[in-house]
Amino acid sequence: MSIKQTLVVIGNGMVGQNFLDNLVSSPVKEKYEIVTFCEEPRTAYDRVHLSAFFSGKTAGDLSLVEPGFFEQHGITIHVGDKAAKIYRDSKTVVSEKGVLIHYDKLVLATGSYPFVPPVPGHDRAQCLVYRTIEDLEAMTAAAENGKVGVVVGGGLLGLEAAKALRDLGLQTHIVEFAPRLMAVQLDDAGGAMLRRKIEELGVIVHTGKNTSLITDGEQCMNKMCFADGEELETDIVLFSAGIRPRDDIARDCALDVGPRGGIVINNQCLTSDPDIYAIGECALWNGMIYGLVAPGYAMARTVVADLAGKEASFTGADMSTKLKLMGVDVASIGDAHARTQGALVYSYQNGDHEVYKRLVVSQDKKQLLGAVLVGDASGYTTLLQYCLNGIELPENPDALILPPRGDESVGLGPDALPLSAQICSCFDVTKGAVCKAIEAGCTSIGALKAETKASTGCGGCAPLLKAVMNSELAKHGFTVNTDICEHFAYTRQDLYNLIMVEEIRTFDALLEKHGKGKGCEICKPAVGSILASYWNDYILKTEHLGLQDTNDTFLANMQKDGTYSVVPRITGGEISPDMLIALGQVGKKYKLYTKITGGQRVDLFGARVDQLPHIWKELIAAGFESGHAYGKSLRTVKSCVGSAWCRYGVDDSVGLAIELENRYKGLRSPHKIKFAVSGCTRECAEAQGKDVGVIATETGWNLYVCGNGGMKPRHADLFATSLDKETLIKYIDRFLSFYVRTADRLQRTSVWMENMEGGLDYLKSVIIDDKLGLCEQLEQHMQHIIDTYHCEWKATIEDEAKLKRFRHFINSDQPDEMIVFVEERGQIRPADEEERKHFKLVEVA
Amino acid sequence: MVQWQDVCSVDELQPDSGVCALVEGLQVAIFYMPKDKAVFAINNYDPFGNANVLSRGIIGDINGQPVVASPLYKQHFNLQTGVCLENETVTIPAYAARIVNGSVQVSMPE
Ligand SMILES: Cc1cc2nc3c(=O)[nH]c(=O)nc-3n(C[C@H](O)[C@H](O)[C@H](O)COP(=O)(O)OP(=O)(O)OC[C@H]3O[C@@H](n4cnc5c(N)ncnc54)[C@H](O)[C@@H]3O)c2cc1C
Ligand code: SF4
Ligand code: SF4
Numbered sequence: 001m002s003i004k005q006t007l008v009v010i011g012n013g014m015v016g017q018n019f020l021d022n023l024v025s026s027p028v029k030e031k032y033e034i035v036t037f038c039e040e041p042r043t044a045y046d047r048v049h050l051s052a053f054f055s056g057k058t059a060g061d062l063s064l065v066e067p068g069f070f071e072q073h074g075i076t077i078h079v080g081d082k083a084a085k086i087y088r089d090s091k092t093v094v095s096e097k098g099v100l101i102h103y104d105k106l107v108l109a110t111g112s113y114p115f116v117p118p119v120p121g122h123d124r125a126q127c128l129v130y131r132t133i134e135d136l137e138a139m140t141a142a143a144e145n146g147k148v149g150v151v152v153g154g155g156l157l158g159l160e161a162a163k164a165l166r167d168l169g170l171q172t173h174i175v176e177f178a179p180r181l182m183a184v185q186l187d188d189a190g191g192a193m194l195r196r197k198i199e200e201l202g203v204i205v206h207t208g209k210n211t212s213l214i215t216d217g218e219q220c221m222n223k224m225c226f227a228d229g230e231e232l233e234t235d236i237v238l239f240s241a242g243i244r245p246r247d248d249i250a251r252d253c254a255l256d257v258g259p260r261g262g263i264v265i266n267n268q269c270l271t272s273d274p275d276i277y278a279i280g281e282c283a284l285w286n287g288m289i290y291g292l293v294a295p296g297y298a299m300a301r302t303v304v305a306d307l308a309g310k311e312a313s314f315t316g317a318d319m320s321t322k323l324k325l326m327g328v329d330v331a332s333i334g335d336a337h338a339r340t341q342g343a344l345v346y347s348y349q350n351g352d353h354e355v356y357k358r359l360v361v362s363q364d365k366k367q368l369l370g371a372v373l374v375g376d377a378s379g380y381t382t383l384l385q386y387c388l389n390g391i392e393l394p395e396n397p398d399a400l401i402l403p404p405r406g407d408e409s410v411g412l413g414p415d416a417l418p419l420s421a422q423i424c425s426c427f428d429v430t431k432g433a434v435c436k437a438i439e440a441g442c443t444s445i446g447a448l449k450a451e452t453k454a455s456t457g458c459g460g461c462a463p464l465l466k467a468v469m470n471s472e473l474a475k476h477g478f479t480v481n482t483d484i485c486e487h488f489a490y491t492r493q494d495l496y497n498l499i500m501v502e503e504i505r506t507f508d509a510l511l512e513k514h515g516k517g518k519g520c521e522i523c524k525p526a527v528g529s530i531l532a533s534y535w536n537d538y539i540l541k542t543e544h545l546g547l548q549d550t551n552d553t554f555l556a557n558m559q560k561d562g563t564y565s566v567v568p569r570i571t572g573g574e575i576s577p578d579m580l581i582a583l584g585q586v587g588k589k590y591k592l593y594t595k596i597t598g599g600q601r602v603d604l605f606g607a608r609v610d611q612l613p614h615i616w617k618e619l620i621a622a623g624f625e626s627g628h629a630y631g632k633s634l635r636t637v638k639s640c641v642g643s644a645w646c647r648y649g650v651d652d653s654v655g656l657a658i659e660l661e662n663r664y665k666g667l668r669s670p671h672k673i674k675f676a677v678s679g680c681t682r683e684c685a686e687a688q689g690k691d692v693g694v695i696a697t698e699t700g701w702n703l704y705v706c707g708n709g710g711m712k713p714r715h716a717d718l719f720a721t722s723l724d725k726e727t728l729i730k731y732i733d734r735f736l737s738f739y740v741r742t743a744d745r746l747q748r749t750s751v752w753m754e755n756m757e758g759g760l761d762y763l764k765s766v767i768i769d770d771k772l773g774l775c776e777q778l779e780q781h782m783q784h785i786i787d788t789y790h791c792e793w794k795a796t797i798e799d800e801a802k803l804k805r806f807r808h809f810i811n812s813d814q815p816d817e818m819i820v821f822v823e824e825r826g827q828i829r830p831a832d833e834e835e836r837k838h839f840k841l842v843e844v845a
Numbered sequence: 846m847v848q849w850q851d852v853c854s855v856d857e858l859q860p861d862s863g864v865c866a867l868v869e870g871l872q873v874a875i876f877y878m879p880k881d882k883a884v885f886a887i888n889n890y891d892p893f894g895n896a897n898v899l900s901r902g903i904i905g906d907i908n909g910q911p912v913v914a915s916p917l918y919k920q921h922f923n924l925q926t927g928v929c930l931e932n933e934t935v936t937i938p939a940y941a942a943r944i945v946n947g948s949v950q951v952s953m954p955e
Contacts, residue, residue, distance in 0.1 A: 486907070508880075518878065520905035521914035546861030550901040550916035553862070558916055562896035805864075808897075810857050812867040816897050818890075833895065 005104035007032040007307075008093055010083040010249065015280030015296035016109035017044035017064050022300055024073045028308035034075040035101055037093070039082040040132060043070075048293055053136050054164050055715040056689060062133075086253040088273055105275055107303060108250060108263060112243040112281040112291070117152070121214030126221055127237040130161045139236070143168035146235030148220050150174075152211060153240035154181040159325040161240045162203050166326070169681060173204045173232060175224070177241075180207055185321065185332035189349060190372045193356040197328045197375065206232075243291055245282045258284040267313035268306045269299045277303045290317055294425045301428065318388060318425065322373075322380045327718075329377035334370035334387045335360050343369055346398040350375075357401035359383075366392050371401075381464050389421045414468040423468060424454035424461045431468055438472045445469065484745060485522040488515045492670065492745045496530050505535060506543045525549050526745040529632055532668035533740045534781075536788040538795055539631075539668075540802055551630035554806070555792055556612055561830040563819055564612060565605040566592070567629035568619050569665060572639045572657030572677075573600025582622035590615055593827045598709075599636030599674065601627060606828050608815055613806050616793045625791040628666060632746075634673045637661035638686070642679030642696070651696035653679035656725070660694075660732070666789045667736065670743040670752075674708070688716045691749040692732055697721070701728045705735060705763075706753045714750040717760050720768060730779065734767045737778035847941065849950040858884070858949060863913065865889050865900035869953050873940060874900035876913060876924060883911070885924035886942035886951045891915045892935055899937075 007023075009016050016036065023029050038044075045062040053062065070077045081097045086106065094100050114129035116122050126142045129135055143149070149165035151158045154176030166172040174181070180191030181198070195205050210227040217223035220233040245262040256264040256272040262284025269277045269285075279299035281291060290296065295317035305312030322331035338345050342363035349356050353375065360370035368386040373379065379400060386393065386400075394400070419432035429452045437451045445466060449455055455462045483489045488511075490498070495510070504510050507527050511519060519527075528547030532539050539545075539552055551557050556564035568583065575583075583602055587594045592615075593605040607615055629635060639657035643649030657677040667673070676687035677694045687693025693704035693716050700722035707716025720731060743752040756762055765771040796802050808816045820836050821828035852866045858877035866873050872889035889897045894917030902913040904924070911924040921930040927939035941952040 487905070517909070518904075518906040518911070520907060520912070521903035521919065524903050524905060542860065545859060546904070549903065550898070553901065558898070558901070560894065560896065560917070562894075562898040562917075804857075805859065808865060809867045809872075810864045811853050814867060816872070818897050 004033045007034050007105045008103040009036040009107045011109035012036050012038035012044045013111045014047055014293050015300055018297050019300035022304040026304050026308055036077050037081055037083040038077055038079045041080045051160055051164055054167055059133050088253050108278040109280045110246040110282045112245050115242045115244045116239045117241055119211050124214055129239050142236050143170055148234040149236040150234040151238045151240055158240035161238050163326045175209045176207045177210055186372055190356050190374045193374045197354055198326055201326050245289055247282055262289050269303050269314055320384055322377050331373040331377040331380040333384055336370045336372045340369050348401045359401055361397050368393055385417055389418055414471045423464055427453040429454035434468050435472055485520055487517045487519050487523050492526055493742050496741055499530055499534055507547050529668050536785050555630055557630050561819055564607045565603050566607055566615055567601055567603050567627040568624035569627040570601040571661040572637055572654050574654055586618050600638050610807050613797055613803050617797050620794055626793040632671050633669055634664045634667045637675035639677045640679050640684035646679055648682055649679035653677040667785055669740050671746050671748045700724055706749045708748050708750050731767055733782040734775050734778045737781045847952045849952050852949045852951050855944055855947050863900035868951055872897050876904050884942045884944055886940040887927050888938040891917055893918050893920050
């Protein structure tokens, strides 16, 4: 048996972790005992999406480490322990907490730190930076009591930080030393356009400003004094003035570092010591520090290959970027400043639409060298491919940035790309690798992602990946199968249209005309839902009954032991003490387990099927109606207490929530729909995590759409602002109607919108600008649903024949003896297997 | 000889859906497909969810086999043989069933 060598990795950030991920999937890992030091109190997380922390992502959501990763691969990680010193003579590392380890190979992945200019007063309270989760926590805390925030630095990160401050409700300024924003990526005209757009969003931009002192403020905590004599009062100062490599530990053991910092590496990412590598933002390659994650990942791959004895080298990386900064699309590719000799420049500026584009082209007009896009970055992928793959430009290169006139299309189809073209820059996946995976049987985006990792990093390449996949599949003669199931060769939307156009009212009629076989648990409920949302018939009509999931058939939610839970509607979460008592009495009488739901209502668990009608009779008598918690339908409209009570409230959120819930209750839809209404931008109702979210502002209601919580949370998008109630309701009517009509089965609004060609903008054009001329129909449909609303439980308890189904046995009044409860914290819960056995014994004895 | 037991009348069945009956102390799920004039009987116990719920599943066919999908975790069971389509090593008891003169009959194992 060979004795393993020890490999030590210092730093468990994005690149350090990526290195470990690569290492464990390489056979060379067998050679090493792996140990890593992680200074931060948590293992690696996604710094690139750090700002998502403010929209509700938790540290856990951002984690880059698969659960159990270190245990599974036998890696020792010292969390919260910083490597303090490297002794190259004895090849040992000592940590701050006193861990001493001998290494055979050492990898430095220490990243960088935010540069804070040494202005007097820079270390005052609430002078912060933006790099770690702890930094964001400090920002949130500081914003609680503050009104004004200033970001020092108008680069990429600075703009992102400004957005964060603005979203925290602060009056936000950006102070930039250079004469324009994003000085590295943009030229003057692009910077000016960006500035205009950002100022429109209420952020105040100061360029050409040199901060000379930070001191006590009068209205605010701090005051910034500038070299030109001006002053600015602010509570928070957020420095975002660039990064500096963390090379102390390397400097200290006399590894070569660059004159302005950075651990010097060669093409194998080796430092001046042949047993020590450096990767990521701490490394200096060819005089360059790369402040992006993709080059760091490329370095990580290089080191793994080098350890495995394979030929590999890091030869620089592309620094092109595309970002949405405060809702403004900005992209920069290659030599944006036209520094290449003889370069020609084309630019296009549209003051009306606030779009600026610039192309930098080689002297012979054949190659694209660089580009700048502001306001409309839709051409980014195409341009990047031209630039990276040296694809010959069309005769008039400016056609690439001019708005299309007529039908001509200037997009570069996926077929024009060579196999060597890089599709995903985060994981360096080429078109060739994608094609190979498709040939090996990956015929969906999900399968391709799993197989190649493409599009699992920043996700920017998703549209291109999809285009390549579709074109390859078409070439192989595949058609992408979108049939709902084996019984219908149609999508849900096709079925909806057939039902609508041919006025079909039953599943059998649809199956006879357009399907085959008997149906299944996929098509039956889907058709049941379409019939319900189109015709709004009573879902327990005999001809519809067999279509419904058990939850719909018994108008309650089946739980793990076969009992049901009951959720009466509590509109807007508002309930009187009397109603609450009535609810409590029913719960007590039937010995139900009661719990408050996330949607501000009360869930009563443990009802046997035969008890449901009795429970509902009492609830209806007390004035409750069905909450439709069992259906794919509108669930709840959550609300905060709003202007009636809250001292910050701007408008009556509860009143609106109740009105909306009453309007849309009972609407059947492809998936559940949740709403929320907040009375001001403090957003206590969490409306931005809902399918439809409404927030009151001084100038009217702001409407957000397509958010959701659950397994894959998504922040809602701002859809329209400053609406009066009438317009708000009109838009929601149209939005819901359009969703019900066109979404796939079990597709939440978020996925529906993301899969829509044109996404949010398209949706706006349909709902707001009536691009399809559909709005009148959509509103009428919604009106029909509202006019024909009925409480399903009321209809059921009034119908003797229907009540017959609510028995466990058709030929006996015995209940199901498998249903056994035990007590926990003063309420019932289903007995587990062991407890059930015990119970039976006791009963027999 | 097969012993048939009367369970209920056809009118008590749910068209294109299921009900549960108590037969000799066992819970039997009975499904009815009126268009084919077919009735099927299987045990009501879902071995994956560990609960008596199969009669409340949606029925239909998969590749020509009549099936019910468990309302809990959606596994399919063949209504004639009781075999689980997702995991063929799992089989639940299936019973012979028929309609005679408007009466539903099931034959239970000895
Ligand atoms: C808000 C924000 C947005 C960004 N957006 C983008 C983007 O859109 N696109 C993009 O490409 N890049 C973006 N970046 C940059 C990207 O996050 C970095 O390029 C990437 O994190 C670099 O990875 P790294 O591992 O080199 O450094 P880090 O992720 O910083 O990891 C280094 C780790 O090493 C630890 N460490 C340091 N010294 C020691 C020691 N002696 N002992 C133990 N541990 C130590 C540090 O605490 C840290 O956890 C963004 C960065 C920020 C902050
Ligand atoms: S969102 Fe605004 S109005 Fe509503 S409770 Fe919070 S602070 Fe008050
Ligand atoms: S989060 Fe999971 S366990 Fe909790 S209620 Fe939802 S499905 Fe059940």
